[in-house]
Amino acid sequence: MGKRPNFLVIVADDLGFSDLGAFGGEIATPHLDALAHAGLRLTNFHTAPTCSPTRSMLLTGTDHHIAGLGTMAETLAPEQIGKPGYEGHLNDRVVTVAELLREAGYQTLMAGKWHLGLTCEQAPHARGFERSFALLPGAANHYGYEPPETADRPGVLKVTPALYIEDQTFVPSLPADFYSSDAYADKLIGYLADRDRDRPFFAYLPFAAPHWPLQAPAELVAHYRGRYDAGPEALRQERLQRLKALGLADAHVQAHPVQASTPEWEALSPQQRAISARTMEVYAAMVERMDWNVGRVIEQLRAAGDLDDTVILFMSDNGAEGALLEAFPKFGPDLLGYLDSHYDNSLENIGRANSYVWYGPRWAQAATAPSRLYKAFTTQGGIRVVAFVRYPGFARQAQVGDAFTTVMDITPTLLDLAGTSHPGTAWRGRPVAPPRGRSWAGYLAGRDHAVHDAQAVTGWELFGMRALRQGDWKAVYIPPPAGPGTWQLYNLASDPGEVHDQARTQPDTLNTLIEHWHQYARETGVVLADSGPARVHDTGAAVPQHAAAG
Structure with missing residues (x-):
């Protein structure tokens, strides 16, 4: 066997499809753009509707209902608690790509958001990573700021016993200059600099940006001052035109109408517009900072002579986040009151460590257009995401690829390229689930025109949202109020x-297709919540003065 490639898998958190310049965006992302233009931009790549389910699928090659994240741990319904596949962390029914690559002689490194278990026994080091620095829960202040713990603190904002772990040791405190994207890049660069050069590496860099709370260095936010003053619909139309010009959307595509109960831009007061535009400015700055940190990692690879020997895969974990957090029951009945008391969300302070904002459904749909809706939905806006792969050894370079692919394909692809394979149904004396994804190796080499044949079926379910795709046909079930419930x-x-x-x-x-979906549900162990979706979106709550009006 010839020299085996290294792997660098980079995951952005809640990044919109058209946020990067190479995918139609206006945000400054020169490092990611260069990689995307040199590689294969994937326009038909699909994930789960939210973050932890996607991450479980990425690392195991199988469906999240099998891997332990049948739903997000934060949103377990009573009838799902204790059911197989709903453990709320990666379970023992799966083996990770890190475990298998390490067994095959790879050095395995990780820095970033884990969201697949909160205990030391569930942390990255226990699932195959030799070195790791990980944010264990699904979100945290990007600067490490936390107000004092109080009785009225909403449940999802409560600090877990430990936010960060390095290898097997919980991190007791963060440095004063901590910023999540910088810290993750610093750690991975250090791991790469100290790596064992007698072995190839698998490096996993899952950012926590641009997930809320929206926070970024003030000097970067200033780059976008005034850029979004025309509002989300103007941005949406700009992005759509650039997608068409880049050949990433058909010239005659009909975009899904925006669905949002928040007021139109013209109906907002000048103060509300200013606040909403500022949230988008901060979001853009978060993306720019993430890109800068990717550039630092790439420079480390280049300086070490590893860049052209490394397969680089970049993706978002789901569609852009459009939820109004004040309409999310898990945040408690008085989220806005709590934020007013413990954070400074004034216009001048938005984006700082002691602010806590999100940008809402209209900005999100500017980034997912022409697709329908956004994160958490099984419509295309929630599951079709930005992705590209770059490696000089692939025949498909500097191209756009429209073959249907899924996040479950990543584990089989990496194993194939590494010259090893998944063990199938047993590993180290215990039963494990085989991958449901397929390797891209033949497609990337130019031998195959597709990854999945036209008869293959792929199912989705989360929060009661359902979908099934076979070929070009897709069946979708979205409960009210965002869908018809049929x-x-x-x-x-x-x-x-x-x-x-x-x-x-x-x-x-x-x-x-409905029959196929029921078969998918039986195969993967889907447990629908009788009480309906555990997560509520855009239900018409009043627009807060300090959070997103868009």
Whole structure:
């Protein structure tokens, strides 16, 4: 076997499809753009609707209902507690790509957000990573700032016993100059500098940006001052035109109409507009800072002579985040009151360590267009995400690839490229689930025109949202208020925006897909919550003065 490649997998948290310059965005992302343009930009890549389910699929190659994240640990419904696949952390029914690559002689390194277990026994070091620095929960202040613990603190904002762990040791405190994206890059650069050069490496860099709370260095936020003053719809139209110009969207694509109960931009007061635009400015600065840190890691690889020997995969873990957190029950009944008391969300302070804001459904849909909706939904806006892969050894370089792919394909692909394989149904004396994804090796080498054949089926479920895709046909079930609470049918080849429901005109096709979805649910152990979706989105709550109006 020839020289085995290194692997660098970079994950952005809640990044929108068109945020990067190479994918139509106006945000300054020169390092990621250079990698994307030199590689293969994937326009038909799919994840789970939210972060921890996607991460479980990425690292195991199988469905999140099998891997232990049937739903997010933070949103378990009573009827899901204790059920197989709903452990709230990576379970023992799966083996990770880090475990398998390490066994195959790779050095395994990680720095960033884990979100797959909160205890030392569930941390990255226990799932195959030789060196790791990890944020264990799903979100945290990017500067490490936390107000004093109080009785009225909303549940999801409560600090877990330990936020960060390095290898097997919990981190008792963070340095005064801590900023998440910088810290993760620092750690990975250090691990790479000290690595064992007799072995290839698998490096995993899952950022926590641009996940809320939206926070970024003030000097970067200033780069975007005034850039978003025309509002989210203006940005949406700009992005759509650039997607078309880049060949990443059909010239005649019909974008799904924006769904949001928040007021239109023109109906907002000048103060509300200023605050909303500022949240988007901070978001853009977070993305720029993430790109800068990717550039630092790339420079480390280049200086060490490793860059062209490294397969680089970049992706977002789901669509852009459009939820209004004040409408999310897990945050408690008085989230806004708590933030007013413990944070400074004045216009001048938004983006600083002691601010806590998000940007809302209209800005999110500027980034997911032409797709429908955003994170947490099984519509295309929630599961079709920005992704690219770069490696000089691939035949497909400096191209756009429209083959249907999923996050479950990553583990089989890395194992294939490393010259090893998944053990199948047993590993180290215990039963494990085989991958449901497929290797991209043949596609990347130019031998295959597709990864999944037209008859292959792929299912989704989260928070009661459901979907099933076979070829170009997709069935979608979205409960009220964001959907009709009935199955809808779309042909994504002609209608990528999921605008024209064909359920009535193609009933046989829809019924076939629904049957496939029930088979998928049986195979993966889906447990639907009788009480309905555990997460509420954009339900018409009043627009807060200090948070996102967009």
